[in-house]
Amino acid sequence: MNIYKEWGFYESPFNTSALQSNENGMSLLVGRDTEIGQILRRLFTPTASVTIEGLNGVGKTSLVNVSLFKAYQNFFDEETTSLFIPCGKTFQITAETTVDEFVSNLYLEIAQTLIRRSEELKNLGFNLPSNSISIDKWLNSTHVTTWQATLGPMGGGKNIETNTTNGFTESGFKVQIDNWLKEIFPNEENGAVVCIIDNLELLETSEQAKRQLERLRDEIFNLTGIRWVMCGSLGIVKSVASTPRLEGYLHNPIEISSVKRQFIKNLFEKRIKYFSTDTNQTGYLPLTIDDIDFLYEVLNENLRNTIHYCDQYCLYFVDKGITAKTNSDKSKFFLSWLQGEADSIMSSVEGQLRPRALKLFNDIITHGGIFSPSDFEKFEFNSVAALRPQVLELERVALLSSTIDESDNRRKTIQVTPKGWLTSFALRQKK
Numbered sequence: 001m002n003i004y005k006e007w008g009f010y011e012s013p014f015n016t017s018a019l020q021s022n023e024n025g026m027s028l029l030v031g032r033d034t035e036i037g038q039i040l041r042r043l044f045t046p047t048a049s050v051t052i053e054g055l056n057g058v059g060k061t062s063l064v065n066v067s068l069f070k071a072y073q074n075f076f077d078e079e080t081t082s083l084f085i086p087c088g089k090t091f092q093i094t095a096e097t098t099v100d101e102f103v104s105n106l107y108l109e110i111a112q113t114l115i116r117r118s119e120e121l122k123n124l125g126f127n128l129p130s131n132s133i134s135i136d137k138w139l140n141s142t143h144v145t146t147w148q149a150t151l152g153p154m155g156g157g158k159n160i161e162t163n164t165t166n167g168f169t170e171s172g173f174k175v176q177i178d179n180w181l182k183e184i185f186p187n188e189e190n191g192a193v194v195c196i197i198d199n200l201e202l203l204e205t206s207e208q209a210k211r212q213l214e215r216l217r218d219e220i221f222n223l224t225g226i227r228w229v230m231c232g233s234l235g236i237v238k239s240v241a242s243t244p245r246l247e248g249y250l251h252n253p254i255e256i257s258s259v260k261r262q263f264i265k266n267l268f269e270k271r272i273k274y275f276s277t278d279t280n281q282t283g284y285l286p287l288t289i290d291d292i293d294f295l296y297e298v299l300n301e302n303l304r305n306t307i308h309y310c311d312q313y314c315l316y317f318v319d320k321g322i323t324a325k326t327n328s329d330k331s332k333f334f335l336s337w338l339q340g341e342a343d344s345i346m347s348s349v350e351g352q353l354r355p356r357a358l359k360l361f362n363d364i365i366t367h368g369g370i371f372s373p374s375d376f377e378k379f380e381f382n383s384v385a386a387l388r389p390q391v392l393e394l395e396r397v398a399l400l401s402s403t404i405d406e407s408d409n410r411r412k413t414i415q416v417t418p419k420g421w422l423t424s425f426a427l428r429q430k431k
């Protein structure tokens with residue numbers, strides 16, 4: 001029943017998950033040479049953590065994952081003498097995450113990462129100490145598995161009783177891992193295990209993000225053999241990086257913008273080829289590369305939304321029992337679907353919007369689709385208060401969404417949603 005399998009793919013080419021830190025991720029990442037360079041330069045220039053800032057869905061996690069894999073490979077290609085090993089799991093922090101929980105989870109993941117790499121490490125002359133076998137056994141014991149399950153991806157705030165199993169007290173375990181790290185990475189130049197804290201915006205306000213990272217600061221930022229990359233969106237990383245208590249610990253954020261339009265066709269061609277079961281012939285898709293490229297433009301160059309809409313279209317195509325073999329037929333059906341989607345959104349919101357809100361919407365689009373309340377003059381309002389009701393009107397019909405940072409109003413970010421970009425497309429067609 002999987003439409004993509006029926007079309008000759010072993011997996012959907014329109015999967016929206018981030019690219020992984022491995023060969024596959026490396027083959028699929030397109031158009032990010034400059035940014036990879038920026039990340040690697042900061043990684044290879046020790047002392048501070050690498051930070052990344054960019055809008056949702058532009059490709060931050062994929063970029064970091066692949067950059068870290070590249071750093072790892074550089075060592076084996078003898079391009080560098082620093083060995084960076086990507087940690088097997090990505091971390092997230094919420095307002096509820098405690099320092100103890102975070103650190104325990106961190107050490108568990110570091111241990112697993114090192115054990116997974118023990119063969120490579122052995123070839124480099126690092127024999128993980130003999131008790132690594134018992135650590136491995138301990139890590140894979142039911143107790144720890146249960147512990148991980150209750151902890152969940154972000155940590156669930158449970159009491160951790162690691163000291164009850166197989167004689168490894170929590171601190172004993174930590175000391176053991178610290179010793180391994182010191183042995184493998186005695187100096188910063190030797191490299192590190194690199195850990196990612198992703199989606200910092202989960203902390204919602206920059207005040208919360210600062211507080212949480214300040215709490216973690218002494219526990220995690222000075223550890224031998226561990227380096228950090230932090231990612232987030234909507235200005236949160238920037239505001240965290242400038243806080244006095246974290247200054248010096250974090251590099252200024254690398255700002256990640258959309259993958260440039262010129263790379264999009266190649267990006268999707270690679271994806272389609274990569275997931276095709278037949279190496280000589282790509283699988284069937286009911287839309288062309290040009291259609292995808294056009295969709296990317298309509299959706300304001302957002303990769304995640306573009307991939308998602310491609311997937312939605314494929315399902316619609318099958319649901320409706322459409323057949324299209326030639327490229328011109330494919331494009332004809334696709335464009336009429338896109339137009340239909342856009343028109344239906346527009347007709348459902350148009351009646352609800354007053355002329356001032358509609359004008360504001362058009363002006364926001366002209367200004368790039370993202371702004372903060374302090375930009376009120378740009379939109380011909382006299383004050384933030386005058387702008388607010390119009391923004392609320394647009395938010396009510398889901399053409400805009402905003403992120404509120406009550407600790408600092410200036411950092412509130414308001415942006416056009418995918419629905420908004422489709423409306424803008426419909427409005428353009430009408431003109």
Ligand SMILES: Nc1ncnc2c1ncn2[C@@H]1O[C@H](COP(=O)(O)OP(=O)(O)OP(=O)(O)O)[C@@H](O)[C@H]1O
Pocket residue numbers: 015016017018019028029030031032054055056057058059060061062063199233259267303304307
């Ligand atoms: N440079 C790239 N080349 C090919 N595919 C990419 C690239 N960057 C991102 N993608 C794809 O785009 C989608 C979104 O990427 P990703 O999850 O990395 O974005 P993100 O910025 O981390 O999103 P979020 O802010 O929601 O965490 C994924 O499906 C990923 O596979």
Ligand SMILES: [Mg+2]
Pocket residue numbers: 018060061062198199
């Ligand atoms: Mg991400």
